[in-house]
Amino acid sequence: MFEDKDQSRTPLSQLGEFGLIDHLTQHFTIAQKSTVKGIGDDAAVLDHSNKQIVVTTDLLVEGVHFDLSYMPLKHLGYKAIIVNLSDVYAMNAMATQVTVSIAVSNRFPLEALEELYAGIALAAKTYNVDVVGGDTTSSKTGLLITVTAIGEAQGENIVYRSGAQPNDLIVTTGDLGAAYMGLQVLEREKEVFKVNPRSQPDLEPYSYLLERQLKPEARKDIVELLAKMEVRPTSMIDISDGLSSEVIHLCKSSKTGCRIYEDKIPLDPQLIHTCEEFKIDSTTVALSGGEDYELLFTVAQKDYEKIKGNPHLTVLGHMTEESAGLNLVTRGETLVPIIARGWNALTQED
């Protein structure tokens, strides 16, 4: 729908597995000092000397995590890297390397994979990470991408989910729910397109939502900001499944309860308008919509002076004793228990 349809098609079988890897990775360069050897041996070799490393991996499956009818392949490649880097930053670490493996069916020509790898290369360059390895294989159906990301940090700076204490402030970066509503807009336009392929939708009123869905960014800047402000979060997680799911993870790991204030949840004006148009409650979207890739963290009360007023950061509430439970304080000042509802569950309810 948004993709330039390139007319040249080179069958993958022309290159073979090694030819394909060589071709797709030929322009990748090494920028990290810690990369001793990248692509081209049995394994990559890394030297993080006296730092600890963090390792995370994610699978993206066509038809489950993405729909190529509205996700351009370059954006998909970009997003596949972003979702993994987001997990590295959620440890308060800096991402340094990724490996990228793809399984792909013969219906994809070489030019499609070049688009995918252009997105991977752009994300790697933007976030200053090296692509150091991977695997390319055929699949019987569809496209599957799996990325492993590696990052580094001094051991004492790594932030786990488990360190929050009662009375710590709960902070989110950015705004929430927009990626989910971007997906709703795309799904609606896909249905319109099926009925009338010549329709030219005006997507301008949804531009921010679509960008959040199709070209998400990871909050590397926040890890740098926290270091500069000399704030070490007591716990941290990235928001991939929706605010409620993530705050439950933090509370469960830290053995705390929490209180989140509905009127503090940061929402973009475009999100509010679109929720009204779709007749969906915007708080529900922020709580249960996924793929925002913002960071959710807790800080000690003493750090409030350092973070207050920062335009990237919003205090949503605070941790409590575990026995107090996990609660949302609504605009009407009633307490509602926070329950896990990832974006999959939400989709099924619509």
Add this chain to the structure above:
Amino acid sequence: MFEDKDQSRTPLSQLGEFGLIDHLTQHFTIAQKSTVKGIGDDAAVLDHSNKQIVVTTDLLVEGVHFDLSYMPLKHLGYKAIIVNLSDVYAMNAMATQVTVSIAVSNRFPLEALEELYAGIALAAKTYNVDVVGGDTTSSKTGLLITVTAIGEAQGENIVYRSGAQPNDLIVTTGDLGAAYMGLQVLEREKEVFKVNPRSQPDLEPYSYLLERQLKPEARKDIVELLAKMEVRPTSMIDISDGLSSEVIHLCKSSKTGCRIYEDKIPLDPQLIHTCEEFKIDSTTVALSGGEDYELLFTVAQKDYEKIKGNPHLTVLGHMTEESAGLNLVTRGETLVPIIARGWNALTQED
């Protein structure tokens, strides 16, 4: 065909994604000192202090890399780990951690994934590696497993593909071609089974070949042996695509030619008998059959005294100047150029 058919079937939807990961990984323990934090946060945290690390990743796709009609799920889990550890050992490093991600369709009940993870756990225990992370997601069709393995070594001990010199001896571990012939036996029995599902094949004459295909091992022992003998190979690779493909990789990376002697290639007697039965040339199978997971390496001439007579090691030939080309010296003492023919190509010729 070899699998116990467990009758209990729990749909995966009963557990949800987090429930599934928790359930499948609940018995994994941490054995490596370098594992600071395993499963349960945004990323695993590792501390390899002053060592370099190696990272490698592989995808296994149903219908491409394995056929569940004769590959029991427990063996598949075991093999998925082994093929990655083999790449770590091929760097002369010791494997320490793995992450395991799976995409699985709803046709698999929970009990099937428990079998798969039992194999993963067995391999992890046998090779003393920690399972420190992963991802579990649904797929539209079939099963896909992707493993990333991490290992460690002192930087000066890591062996690349690129260090061989002319006159270095070319050495293989174990014997070659058996895994490929095991696959041929299984494919034949599958065809028989389709015609007559009640047939009870006598697979005893092929037991070694089947074991090599269904339960391969990685040569951790060789890395230990080389250290004990104080032999540092000048180049090394694991044999996953057949001897000819791997020796080409070594020569290309090291900018050398080579001479391999046909009569030196180690073949198991069962392989020789079965090749006769199938009317396939055993040298071709050793050169082009894949999945042996032996190590192929080169050593300086001065190290010959240290390795000679070792039952695990066979000298196949030697490196030459690049200009001399890559050649097989046949039993008839003629020179035949070595060309790349992975096991996929071979299958298509049969």
